[in-house]
Amino acid sequence: MRTNKKYFIPILWTTVHYCILLGTPVGAQCPVMIQPNVPVVKFEDPLLVNCTSSTDQTKIMGWEAPYGGTRKEDVTSVLLNITSAYTWDLGPLCYITFLDGTQCEEEVPITVYQMPQSVSLSQSNQDNPMVEGKKYQMRCDIVNVAPSRNLSVYWHKGDKIIHIDTFSNVSSLQPLNQSSAFELTAGREDNGSRIWCEAALNFGPSGPDLPPMESKSHDMIVQCEFLMLFFVSPINTSSWDHCWDFNGCVFSCSFNFGMCGLLQTEKAYSYKLLNSVKVIRERI
Numbered sequence: 001m002r003t004n005k006k007y008f009i010p011i012l013w014t015t016v017h018y019c020i021l022l023g024t025p026v027g028a029q030c031p032v033m034i035q036p037n038v039p040v041v042k043f044e045d046p047l048l049v050n051c052t053s054s055t056d057q058t059k060i061m062g063w064e065a066p067y068g069g070t071r072k073e074d075v076t077s078v079l080l081n082i083t084s085a086y087t088w089d090l091g092p093l094c095y096i097t098f099l100d101g102t103q104c105e106e107e108v109p110i111t112v113y114q115m116p117q118s119v120s121l122s123q124s125n126q127d128n129p130m131v132e133g134k135k136y137q138m139r140c141d142i143v144n145v146a147p148s149r150n151l152s153v154y155w156h157k158g159d160k161i162i163h164i165d166t167f168s169n170v171s172s173l174q175p176l177n178q179s180s181a182f183e184l185t186a187g188r189e190d191n192g193s194r195i196w197c198e199a200a201l202n203f204g205p206s207g208p209d210l211p212p213m214e215s216k217s218h219d220m221i222v223q224c225e226f227l228m229l230f231f232v233s234p235i236n237t238s239s240w241d242h243c244w245d246f247n248g249c250v251f252s253c254s255f256n257f258g259m260c261g262l263l264q265t266e267k268a269y270s271y272k273l274l275n276s277v278k279v280i281r282e283r284i
Contacts, residue, residue, distance in 0.1 A: 029104070029106070030094070030095070030096055030104040030105060030106040031053060031054040031055045031096070031104075032051050032052060032053055032054065032094055032096065032106050033051075033052045033054060034049065034050070034051055034052075034094065034106070034108050035049070035050045035052070036049070036206070037206055038111075038203060038204060038206040038207050039108060039109075039110040039111065040110070040111045040113060040203050040207045040208055041082070041085045041110060041111070041112055041113070042085070042112075042113055042114070042115075043085060043086070043088075043112050043113065043114045043146070044084050044085060044086055045084070045085055046081075046082060046083050046084060046085075047080075047082040047085055047110065048079060048080070048081055048082070049079070049080040049082070049092070049108060049110070050077055050078075050079050050080075051063065051077060051078050051079075051080070051094035051106070051108075052076060052077040053076045053077065053096055055096075055098075057098045057099050057100070058075070058076060058096050058097075058098065058099075059073065059074070059097050059098060059099050060072070060073050060096070060097035061075050061076070061077070061078040061094070061095070061096055061097075062078055062094075062095055063078060063080045063092050063093065063094055063095075064092060064093040064095060064105075065080060065082075065090075065092035065093070066087065066090070066092075067082070067083075068080050068081050068082045068083070068092070069092070078094065080092055080094075080108075082110075085110070085112050087112070088112050088146065088147075088173040088174045089173055090109075090110035090112060091107050091108070091109055091110070092107075092108055092110070093105045093106065093107050093108070094106045094108060111147065111150070111203065111207075112146070112147075112173070113146055113147060113150065113201055113203075113210075114144065114145060114146040114175050115145065115201070115210070115213060116142045116143055116144060116145040116199050116213050117143045117144040117145075118141075118142075118143045118213075119140065119141070119142050119143075119197065119198065119199045119213045119214060119215045120140070120141045120143075120215050120216070121138065121139070121140055121195070121196055121197050121215040121216065121217075121218055122138070122139045122141065123136055123137070123138055123139075123218070124136065124137035124138075124139070125137070128221065129221035129222060129223050130186040130190075130220060130221065130222045130223065131186060131222070131223050132186055132187060132188050132222055132223060132224040133185065133186065133187075134185070134186055135183055135184070135185050135186075136183070136184045136185075136186060137181065137182075137183055137184075138155075138181070138182045138183070138184050138195070138197075139179055139180070139181050139182075140153055140155070140165075140179065140180040140181075140182070140197035140199070140215060141177070141178075141179050142177065142178045142179065142180075142199045143177050144175045144176070144177060145175060145176065145177075145178060145199065145201070146173060146174055146175040146176065147170075147172070147173045147174075148167040148170035148172065148176050148178055149167060149168050149169075149170050149171070150201045150202055150203055151166070151167045151178060151199060151200070151201060151202075152164060152165070152166050152199075152200050152201075152202050153165040153166075153178075153180040153197055153198070153199055153200075154197065154198050154200065154212070155180070155182050155195070155196075155197050156194075156195065156196050156197070156198065157184075157190065157193055157194070157195045157220075158193045158194065162182075163180075163182045165180035165182075180197065186220070186222045187222065188222055188224035190220045190222050191220060191221060191222040191224070192219070192220065192221075193219075193220045194217040194218070194219055194220070195217065195218050195220055196214055196215050196216065196217040196218065197214070197215045198212040198213060198214040198215065199212060199213050200212035200213075
């Protein structure tokens with residue numbers, strides 16, 4: 001009786017481990033390859049996903065899915081045919097039943113996307129022109145886009161990207177409205193520049209390369225501050241006219257009895273000159 005106990009326990013232990021090694025329990029990683037490896041589909045569009053087994057122990061393969069599910073015997077691959085992706089949360093399972101009766105399954109997350117309905121740019125305070133050194137709250141609104149976690153918003157000024165926003169922490173897969181805020185400090189070098197935002201859905205190197213959607217651009221006109229020297233004679237100033245060039249812009253200054261009018265884009269600024277040489281700091 002003691003002899004039986006000594007040998008019975010090791011044999012049972014070996015048998016249990018032998019069974020585990022032969023099969024793969026449900027939920028373990030399956031020896032399958034998914035193509036495309038990052039399935040992405042536009043809402044309501046069709047999609048084909050292929051699941052291929054890499055083992056010769058396969059007896060049955062199939063897909064468990066809300067629609068398009070299938071089951072086949074004696075095959076090494078099985079195709080999931082989605083005629084129309086009309087739900088946002090798609091997570092079909094490719095499963096294998098092995099020759100020994102055990103199973104494994106692989107969940108395949110499918111990303112269903114929707115391009116934004118619109119992208120628009122707005123400014124909190126409607127100063128026009130802007131003032132050098134002043135801060136402006138800019139906002140980019142993206143309407144009805146999915147999924148937000150794949151959304152990136154790029155802010156452009158001239159030929160440079162000045163800010164990028166992402167929404168990777170948004171868990172909802174359904175279409176949402178999103179907004180990106182950016183604080184812009186106006187500079188004199190920005191005068192004449194274009195600013196706009198664009199929304200893009202990014203799915204990585206294995207996903208589709210979708211064109212971004214741009215907002216309308218805003219043309220920046222910036223008033224800047226600089227020093228001007230006026231030389232005025234107390235005698236017969238009414239006959240003086242002078243023109244000069246500043247940073248590529250031509251200004252006209254007409255002297256008339258101690259009053260100077262600075263003309264730019266049909267806007268005139270006047271100064272009362274009290275001395276023969278006066279330094280004036282002004283925004284233009």
